[in-house]
Amino acid sequence: MANNLKDNEFDVIIVGGGITGAGTARDCSLRGLRVLLIERNDIADGATGRNHGLLHSGARYAVKDSESATECIKENMILRNIARNCVEDTQGLFITLPEDAETGFGLDYQKKFIDACIAAGISAKAIDPKDAIRMEPSVNPTLIGAVQVPDGSVDPFRLCSANVLDAKLHGAKVITYTEVTEFVKEDNTIKGVKVHNKKTGEDAVYYAPVTVNAAGIWGHSIAEMAGVHVGMYPAKGALLVFGHRVNNVVINRCRKSADGDILVPGDTVTVIGTTSTKVPFEECDNMSVTREEVELLLREGCALCPSLANTRILRAYAGVRPLVASDDDPTGRSISRGIVCLDHETRDGIKGFITITGGKLMTYRLMAEWATDAVCRKLAVAEQCKTAVTPLPGSEPKDQYSEVKIPQFAGANLGMKASIGRQGSMVRKIDFTNAEDRELVCECEQVTVGEIRYAVNELGVTSLRDLRRRTRVGMGTCQGAFCIGKAAAALAAALGKPEMADQLAADYLNERWKGMSAVGWGDTLREMEYLQRVYKSSNESK
Template sequence: MFTYCEVKNLIREGGKVIGVNVYDHKNRRERQFFAPLVVNAGGIWGQGIAEYADLKIKMFPAKGALLVMGHRINKLVINRCRKPADADILVPGDTICVIGTTSSRVPYDQIDNMEVTPEEVDILFREGEKLAPSLRHTRVLRAYAGVRPLVASDDDPSGRNVSRGIVLLDHAERDGLDGFITITGGKLMTYRLMAEWATDLVCKKLNKTARCVTAEQALPGSTESRQETNQKVISLPSTIRYSAVYRHGSRATRLLEKERLDRSMVCECEAVTAGGSSLRY
């Protein structure tokens, strides 16, 4: 995986996509990558990537705002049993909890400029208190917003029947362009199913036969219990140790190999270290 690399164009040869041009922001240089099949998994930015191949994917960006609270006030997820609405779920995670979310349509050219408004904060607080009254006394660490990659079907240009389901597009069948597929839509909850659908199509197009193990294979870092990993990293400060094991599982032992600077705390509220998180990588 190459982080900090922004797709700048698709490389085409005849009627087929054979690779991508990217700009490496970390090393400040242009790079090229080639592949027998290119998978567009760019989320809300997938529309722009497809446009490099003169393809049209009609996305309807839906902004969602959330609040990160300073304490973990609930042990389990609290979800309001009603039709989807603002602030209907309170999710605990590590040392904090998150209340969300809102939903509002935003112009596609504004997806990189998301800001949470005071009105959205008020809504999240007002509705969130109905789930957990103690929220009104809890400090807010930060507010942030993301954009859902909702997709309208090809026969619904108005977007009136936009689905939040998974969208898998074979551009050879849909647009006559080989070597390129798009996987988008969906939710974080369904990301492994999205990966399975996309991988199945990749294998089919590349004539590869293999049994899918997405639903069976353990995620990285889950090779041993938290208790076992805690014993191995007992020398780490307790504030770092708990969060590292919670987030990275058995991979938390890599922190023992880091220098002191990498283990330094950059966020006391959520126990984030310089080298033990995605901060650096």
């Protein structure tokens, strides 16, 4: 918008590189604003990267919160068009089990559920349990009812990354691993932020007439820093990742939302979740999954899909939902998942400051639209939102990048197909005619040197954790045992810092170790011993 800005002056500063911040950065930059996005770690590091990856149909909310349900189904349909390489149309089932009838969620409830879905615009139809088993053979065969809904799965890392990439393509500046230390505040106006780069140790000041707080649960303290209070409710949700796809259709329980009642097939794995427990703010930075949570998720998961009892668990992880507190419900389940957009000028008398929070992954685009509308009002910009109709980078339909051919080379052939699945039309940027770029690094997840180079060049990768979020490197069965040495070397080379390889690997292994420790028995413990051996023993050739 403004043409004569200095390097450290922007139209809008967005704090938080999760999906909400990334979406807002994209929306603002598509509307012609000069945007700065600040993230204290990597993009998609908080709740964005720690959830099911469920492309909600909204059915889950239909009975209790029809507004959320309607928002969900609308956004679901939008994402299928603007983020083709990030979503998969798996369809979903809501199943009724014999024991549900005893708790008041029998087939009467199913009828109420279907009516509520239809009222919210969600195409829900009851299907015969036999057909449900045919559609998803892993489903609990004792089911007495099933409803088919347009659920799907979404890769939140790639969705976030695509939003950031598009924002950058439209001129946004994105800085990661940088914390806001203080606001530049004059009288009752926020004029900018003081920041500290955790990697370089440098401090800087940036100015903008509007700052958006999109920091998820950490938005609580960002707001405090700005001198306003937003009553956040940190609700921890734990999840388990199974070693491969157990189901190909999302399986939900047709009852009041409870722990461990959604089983999502995402990419090459299946995820069960979640739990919901209130946690203190100081724990939000270091979530770990307890044994009780693992047992609970397994028990509930087995009710949806009995074979989970004998399926290897790769790891456990947890995220914190940024719910906005409205009462003292101890579970946090009765809090609306609705979007909260606060203009602190009207609410608290603080000018130039907006908080966008609540909501969920599914409605990030709408949240971004609301936040951007608020920004534009403050800046008196009349541009309309285009994010619902503008495809994200990589999302072109297949026939529009048919010039990308998969050459018939041995091993890497699967890697190339997997890259196309992940990066969509952006695979144009990977040179598969080059033998070195075809070389497989991560064999579980089929990541090639070329894809790693692409991620470094275009997607702002600085560590293996960052790389994992964009390519799935090291997320497969071996959790890095086979590939992390190789991946670290390839990444360090692509970053132009070959001496960093060992440090990159060590940092990544610690992250994997934590997730595996929570489920360290059986085949997972075998893999843990193998990891130790590969990276610490002199007897093992790497």
